[in-house]
Amino acid sequence: MKHHVTVGVDGSPESRAAARWGAREAALREVPLRLVHAVDWLISPAIPGLGREGADRWADEALTEALEDVRRLNPGLEVSTRCLAGRPAAALAAEAADAALLVLGSRGMGGLAGFLVGSVSMSTLAATETPVALVRVASEAEKTRPTPYGEIVLGVDIHEAADKVLAFAFEEAARRGCALRAVHGWKMPSMYQYAPFFDPENEREVGWSVTQMLDDMLLPWRHKFPSVSVTHQAFMGPAGRQLVQAAAGADLVVVGRHLRRSPLGAHLGSVAHAVLHHAAAPVAVIAHD
Structure with missing residues (x-):
């Protein structure tokens, strides 16, 4: 039996929305939540001004921010974090192999209600047999709606x-x-x-x-x-x-x-x-x- 929910986080508003949604889902299932961030060292050093040390710091900040946020909203939930090395889609798929659900963030399409499904999300969908939930940033009305x-x-x-x-x-x-x-x-x-x-x-x-x-x-x-x-x-x-x-x-x-x-x-x-x-x-x- 698979006993946790995995969420991919990268510090973006979309991933924060995914972390909150995944935390609520983990609490509903009464299972732990695992927050993961994947760093591809073949790509990250090429980002101007970042470097490996900067990428490590950015990954730590993204995970810490998501961790503090979900713990604040779900104080009784068991939450852990992991930083993975490798291509994000492959790393996320491998990490989700023993999860009940993988949650990813997706960007809203401007004025249209919907998702901009990026290459990482599409590649992850192709690479895993684990159920995948794609979550967009909630509107202000959705943030304030009743909890049921x-x-x-x-x-x-x-x-x-x-x-x-x-x-x-x-x-x-x-x-x-x-x-x-x-x-x-x-x-x-x-x-x-x-x-x-x-x-x-x-x-x-x-x-x-x-x-x-x-x-x-x-x-x-x-x-x-x-x-x-x-x-x-x-x-x-x-x-x-x-x-x-x-x-x-x-x-x-x-x-x-x-x-x-x-x-x-x-x-x-x-x-x-x-x-x-x-x-x-x-x-x-x-x-x-």
């Missing part, structure tokens, strides 16, 4: 048996004592494009069938987690766009990504990619076969 947890939105593909994704979402909802909304986007089968005329009844029948499949997929998880209030919606249209719209106001969005053994790319599907870049809420990405 809000709704979790789950992106579901009814054509895949992604039990790890469903398990994470239901377990998280059960821990938080909050509602779970499962969302699936669908489109008409390609054969209907060649029909000589459009019959609205066909669309209604396909929509009913998709909704029933979604309900059937959720049924065993409803039984396993009877305390979780679950709703589900099947929208006709691009799944990524529908999920982003459904996630407006959510406390957390959960999506899956396929595990692939190729070393190239982060292997995010179009839905996960859309949610990572455009959803306003923190996003948990769960790797599955």
Whole structure:
């Protein structure tokens, strides 16, 4: 069993937000929090005016600042820090191998609500099978909102048996004592494009069938987690766009990504990619076969 939550910190506002979110998650799970910072000595000495001594001091300050902040907000939480040497993505992935969750900060896209997912985050996603949560800096309204947890939105593909994704979402909802909304986007089968005329009844029948499949997929998880209030919606249209719209106001969005053994790319599907870049809420990405 994995017994801690790991957060990557680098002194930025995004990483401080990630540390706070990760601390709250660790307290919720009743597990320790581990704050880690990775220094790549092949790159850091090339930064003008920094040098190895300066980089060490900067790493210590980033970890100390995050440590003091989360301890102030979570006085009973067990927190440790580690400074790692190596490429950040590889070091974070290795460090997260025995963690229940890896939390990273992501930069907001200016006036657009969403994430700017950098190369480190994308590379880390590709390198680890550990669930990864990406957290942006909270707005002032979000900082002052009541403490109870809000709704979790789950992106579901009814054509895949992604039990790890469903398990994470239901377990998280059960821990938080909050509602779970499962969302699936669908489109008409390609054969209907060649029909000589459009019959609205066909669309209604396909929509009913998709909704029933979604309900059937959720049924065993409803039984396993009877305390979780679950709703589900099947929208006709691009799944990524529908999920982003459904996630407006959510406390957390959960999506899956396929595990692939190729070393190239982060292997995010179009839905996960859309949610990572455009959803306003923190996003948990769960790797599955």
